[in-house]
Amino acid sequence: METARGRGEDILLIAASDHGHQTVSGVIDIEDELIKAGLKDHAGSGDVISTSSGTSALVFVHPDHAGRIAAIGDYLAAQSWADAVFGAERMGEVGQAARFGLAFGVAMAANEEANDYGIPGKSLVAKPSLGKADRMHCGQHGGLARYEQSPFLMISGAGFAAGGARSDTTSAVDIAPTVLAHLGIAHEPLDGQALQAGA
Numbered sequence: 001m002e003t004a005r006g007r008g009e010d011i012l013l014i015a016a017s018d019h020g021h022q023t024v025s026g027v028i029d030i031e032d033e034l035i036k037a038g039l040k041d042h043a044g045s046g047d048v049i050s051t052s053s054g055t056s057a058l059v060f061v062h063p064d065h066a067g068r069i070a071a072i073g074d075y076l077a078a079q080s081w082a083d084a085v086f087g088a089e090r091m092g093e094v095g096q097a098a099r100f101g102l103a104f105g106v107a108m109a110a111n112e113e114a115n116d117y118g119i120p121g122k123s124l125v126a127k128p129s130l131g132k133a134d135r136m137h138c139g140q141h142g143g144l145a146r147y148e149q150s151p152f153l154m155i156s157g158a159g160f161a162a163g164g165a166r167s168d169t170t171s172a173v174d175i176a177p178t179v180l181a182h183l184g185i186a187h188e189p190l191d192g193q194a195l196q197a198g199a
Contacts, residue, residue, distance in 0.1 A: 001013060001156075010157070010158060010182075011156075011157060012155065012156075012157035012158070012178075012179065012182040013155065013156040013157060014153070014154070014155050014175065014178070014179070015152075015153075015154045015155075016151065016152065016153045016154070016172070016175065017151040017152050017153075018151060018172065019141045019148055019149075019151050020121075020141065020147045020148045020149060020150040020151050020152075021121070021139030021140060021141050021147065021148055022055060022110055022121040022122055022123035022139070022140060022141070022143070022145050022147050022148045023115040023119065023121060023122045023123070023137060023138070023139060023140075024122075024123065024124075024125050024134075024135055024136050024137060024138055024139075024140045025111075025113075025122040025123060025124060025137075026081075026124045026125075026136075027124070027125055027126075027127050027134045027136070028081045028108065028124050028125070028126055028127060029126075029127040030050040030052075030057050030059070030106070030126050030127065031043065031048070031049070031050045031127075032127075033079070034048055034050070034059075034072070034075070037075050039068055039071060039072050039075060046062055047061070047062050047064070047065045047068075048060070048061050048062070048065065048068065048072065050126065051129065052125065052126035052127060052128045052129060052142075053126070053142035053143075054125055054126070054140040054141050054142030054143070055107070055108045055110065055123040055124070055125050055126075055140050055141060055142045055143030055145065055148060056094075056105065056106060056107050056108060056126065056142040056143040056144070057105075057106045057108070057126035058096070058102055058104070058105055058106075059072065059076070059102075059103055059104040059105075059106065060100070060101040060102055060103060061101055061103040062101055063101060069103050072103065072104065073085065073087055073103075073104060076104055076106055080109060081108060081109050081124050082106050082107070082108065082109060083107045083108060083109045083110055083143070083144065083145070084106070084107040084144060085104055085105070085106055085107075086104060086105040086106075086107075087103070087104055088102075088103060091105060094107075094144075106126070107143040107144040107145075108123055108124040108125060108126060108143050109123070109124050110122065110123040110124070110143060110144075110145035110146075110148075111123075112146065112147075115137065116137075119147075120147060121145060121146060121147030121148070123140065123143060123145050123148070125140050125142075151172070153170060153174075153175075155178065155195065157182060158182065158196065159181075159182070159195075159196025159197050160195075160196065160197070161197070166195070170195060171192060173190075173191040173192035174192040174193055174194070174195050175192070176190060176192060177190050177192045177193055177194040177195075178194050178195045178196065180194070181194035181196055182196070
């Protein structure tokens with residue numbers, strides 16, 4: 001890249017992640033917990049289904065069993081392994097819609113403890129279905145904890161000082177305006193902002 005820049009090429013290099021990670025500290029089988037609480041009939045029953053998204057889960061309730069929804073919500077909210085529970089009225093806050101029986105979104109419990117390598121952020125995960133392996137001590141995402149909500153964005157090129165850092169909030173929607181600004185292409189109106197100094 002530096003060789004190409006030395007020839008006069010104007011290169012904008014962007015490296016980014018779409019999410020951060022937390023280290024898996026434990027696995028919770030939500031469906032098994034609901035069975036023990038008398039809120040799901042048995043393993044494999046279609047009355048209540050929990051799907052894992054790593055450090056979060058979605059809980060679906062079949063319409064024939066809608067009478068259980070309030071009790072399921074109370075149960076989930078009382079569990080130490082659940083940091084936050086989103087019912088139908090709050091589903092939009094986490095980018096979901098209460099359709100097709102989706103009754104709850106659950107963000108699993110997390111903390112800021114460091115793992116064995118000194119990387120902060122540990123989370124419980126919801127047990128994956130269909131025999132997928134549990135990934136203890138690996139990185140995982142899907143929930144709302146600090147470090148999984150902290151992706152990285154590194155940019156090298158015109159308008160960015162070497163070794164510089166920004167402390168203000170940026171977002172993935174800032175990447176397109178940044179690229180367009182580098183190319184000298186007007187980009188209004190777009191969500192996001194160009195991140196170059198003085199842009």
